[in-house]
Amino acid sequence: NAGVTQTPKFQVLKTGQSMTLQCAQDMNHEYMSWYRQDPGMGLRLIHYSVGAGITDQGEVPNGYNVSRSTTEDFPLRLLSAAPSQTSVYFCASSLTGTGGEAFFGQGTRLTVV
Amino acid sequence: AQKITQTQPGMFVQEKEAVTLDCTYDTSDQSYGLFWYKQPSSGEMIFLIYQGSYDEQNATEGRYSLNFQKARKSANLVISASQLGDSAMYFCAMREGVSGTYKYIFGTGTRLKVLA
Numbered sequence: 078n079a080g081v082t083q084t085p086k087f088q089v090l091k092t093g094q095s096m097t098l099q100c101a102q103d104m105n106h107e108y109m110s111w112y113r114q115d116p117g118m119g120l121r122l123i124h125y126s127v128g129a130g131i132t133d134q135g136e137v138p139n140g141y142n143v144s145r146s147t148t149e150d151f152p153l154r155l156l157s158a159a160p161s162q163t164s165v166y167f168c169a170s171s172l173t174g175t176g177g178e179a180f181f182g183q184g185t186r187l188t189v190v
Numbered sequence: 191a192q193k194i195t196q197t198q199p200g201m202f203v204q205e206k207e208a209v210t211l212d213c214t215y216d217t218s219d220q221s222y223g224l225f226w227y228k229q230p231s232s233g234e235m236i237f238l239i240y241q242g243s244y245d246e247q248n249a250t251e252g253r254y255s256l257n258f259q260k261a262r263k264s265a266n267l268v269i270s271a272s273q274l275g276d277s278a279m280y281f282c283a284m285r286e287g288v289s290g291t292y293k294y295i296f297g298t299g300t301r302l303k304v305l306a
Binding site for chain 2: 108110112117118119120121122125127133135165167169171173174175176177178179180181183184
């Protein structure tokens with residue numbers, strides 16, 4: 078029972094580098110989302126998707142891209158890393174509707190130097 | 191405007207006592223869901239309890255209960271008989287259905303410390 082698999086767990090980037098955080102779920106969930114967690118600010122929504130081929134911006138989308146070519150995968154791309162993107166990133170999936178609990182990946186601790 | 195407000199950055203409670211973590215929300219939608227998650231120091235997010243906007247009874251899950259006051263737009267988490275393992279960060283969250291996107295919005299969290 079894999080649930081939501083998020084990789085890598087830790088990453089250090091230099092300013093200006095790009096990278097992709099991977100997220101995969103095996104629960105056939107339509108809804109997937111990416112959050113960043115910063116001290117004192119809770120979890121802020123970066124991007125989300127309600128199904129394959131459909132993505133939308135959340136609260137803090139600048140500097141990040143997403144795509145959803147399959148139901149299972151929802152990668153997050155950092156286009157040109159900046160120190161302000163140092164954070165812990167979580168991927169989550171759930172059924173659509175107001176009652177679906179979110180299943181989270183283990184998180185990625187990203188440091189941009 | 192904040193959709194989810196948690197006004198207590200930190201709380202202390204004595205072991206075996208009950209504690210209430212506050213959460214207020216803002217929505218004009220009639221259909222929505224309210225959730226609480228626990229994040230221990232290890233970092234994973236653990237689902238605790240869910241309350242639907244049409245549910246008339248307060249949700250309960252073991253030692254967790256959700257005190258749902260719809261008119262006041264509050265969804266406080268009550269933990270009874272606190273244990274040392276309850277020390278963690280707690281997040282309140284909401285899903286609205288108005289746009290059909292069912293976005294998950296989280297509050298800023300409350301850090302709970304249980305004292306022996």
